[in-house]
Amino acid sequence: NSVLTTHSMLEHAEVVNVLDNEAIYGICKNNLDVARPTYSNLNRLICQVISSMTASVRFSGQLNVDMNEFQTNLVPYPRIHFMLSSFAPIISAEKALRERQSVQEITLAAFEPSNQMAKCDPRHGKFMSCCLLYRGDVVPK
Secondary structure, eight states: OHHHHHHHHHHHOSOEEEOOHHHHHHIIIIISOOSSOOHHHHHHHHHHHHHHHTHHHHSOOTTOOOHHHHHHHHOSSTTOOEEEOBOSOOOOHHHHHHOOOOHHHHHHHHTSGGGBSSSOOGGGSOOSOOOOOOOSSOOOO
């Protein structure tokens, strides 16, 4: 389906968020320790990622941006408008209760292939732009 829609996405969309079922299935299985992920598990993860991306639109704050600013800042050329999303930390509920992660660990985890929402390794390519969104009490060091 993605191959068939690429042409229309190039022509009719301004920003495309790339999500891959295989990658999301792997995240559920390996990172969240779900033995047999269902569509419900996959959809919950997708909802969490998209909800995090749009949190600044829904809540007030000093550094809030809307989707038009994402497009302006992240899309260098009109035909290169495919965003590769990542989400970190992705850990199971049991691990979340006993593990604390620093901002540096979360930042490094965002660039790991195991946390990408599409099956690719960003370490083998080039970034044209990058945006990291942090939620909660973040203290950069």
